[in-house]
Amino acid sequence: MNIGIDAGGTLIKIAYMEHNSLILNKFxxxxxxxxxxxxxxxxxxxxxxxxxxxxxxxxxxHLKAPELVEFDATCRGVEYFLEKLGVTESQYVVTNVGTGTSIHLIDSGQHRRLGGTGVGGGTLIGLSHLLTGLTNYEEIIQAAAKGSRDQIDLKVSHIYEGVEPPIPGDLTASNFGRILQGASHPPFSREELLASVVGLVGETVATVSVLAAGQSGATTVIFIGSSFIGNNLLKDVVQRYTKLRGAAPLFIENGEYAGAIGAWLHE
Ligand code: ADP
Structure with missing residues (x-):
């Protein structure tokens, strides 16, 4: 039996086949x-x-196991998912929002790392903990989903009050930039703070991805990584911001297992 394992900075992901079905597990x-x-x-x-x-x-x-370069395994896993989904695009960007965020270009089967940002799932947990004391991922994302960012984030439209801005007013001018400028002042609720952390992470990874895609001529950005698990708020922020900035986002179900699947497929 082949077992593929992606041992990351936060989670270990495992993929293997049992009774003809693909088992995916994380620890x-x-x-x-x-x-x-x-x-x-x-x-x-x-x-x-x-x-x-x-x-x-x-x-x-006890066994000596071959070790694959993480990015090779991830890209192989993404190709596996796309084949299953019937997606035939040959050029796209893959953004892996793991503990940190890594961005790759896949072009006709070849892949190249375009860059990344230290803003990722680790930032989401770490900043959330600092601001609210919460440590549990599920608790953090559930509370974030109930929060509003209106009093914490400064939008372009807040600055261009009453006049037409030169860029969409809905873009965030400054994440956390409204804290001392808006109608409400600290303390903010845990939900508001957490929603704003998710906003910061989502808008950063979307913006960096779209810029990376633009540089390489790709228009589709595929987002994977455990930071999207159960986290519809992050998905929504990333989706909206990627579109607003002119690229087409695609989320792959179980995409966080791409690295483990790439390792599992290794002959
Ligand atoms: P890595 O390969 O670096 O471990 P992942 O793709 O597994 O990265 O993503 C890790 C991130 O996923 C965490 O930083 C956190 O934001 C999020 N996450 C999702 N589920 C959990 C969980 N059960 N425990 C901790 N973090 C989780």
Whole structure:
């Protein structure tokens, strides 16, 4: 049995086939030893790994597992998903919003890393914790979904009050920029703060992706990564901002497993 493992900065993602269905599982990176025990208990397994924690995992398992470059595995996994979805585009950008954010261009089967930003899922959790004390991902995203950013983020239309702005008024002029300028002042509710953190992360990754796509002539941006798990607010922000800035966003269900699937497919 082939098992593909993507051991990332926050989550370990696992892909394998059992009874003809593809099993996808994830564990926090703090459970590396548990994942190693699970692997060690699987006789005849062929393991292939990728991700920043792959070497740490390798040191805990009995088998010698080949290790793939993370970006190769991710792009292979994305191609797998697109084939299944019947998407035939040959040129697109892949933005992986993991702990950090990494941006790649895929063009006729070749891929190249275009860049990235340190603003990603780790920022979402870290800043949210600093602002509200929450530590649990689910709690953070559920509270964020109930919040409004109106009193925290400064929009272009706030600055160009009453006159026609030269760029869409709905664009954010300054994330968190309205805190001392608006009608309300701190303290803000936990929901408002968290919604604004999601806004900051979503608008940053969308903007950087669209600029990267524009540089390389691509118009479609495919967004993957665990930061979108259960996080419709982040999806909405990224979708809206990507469109507003002139590119076509595409979200892949289970896209956070692209790296693990790329490793699983490795011969
Ligand atoms: P990596 O490969 O770097 O671990 P992922 O694509 O797995 O990256 O994304 C990690 C991010 O996913 C976290 O920073 C967090 O925002 C989000 N996330 C989703 N589910 C969880 C969870 N159960 N626990 C912690 N973070 C989660």
């Amino acid at each position: 926090p990176v703090s459970e590396l030893a548990h994942v190693a025990d699970w692997i060690n208990g699987r006789d005849n397994a062929r393991i292939c790994m990728t991700g920043g924690k792959a070497s740490a995992l390798q040191s805990l398992i």
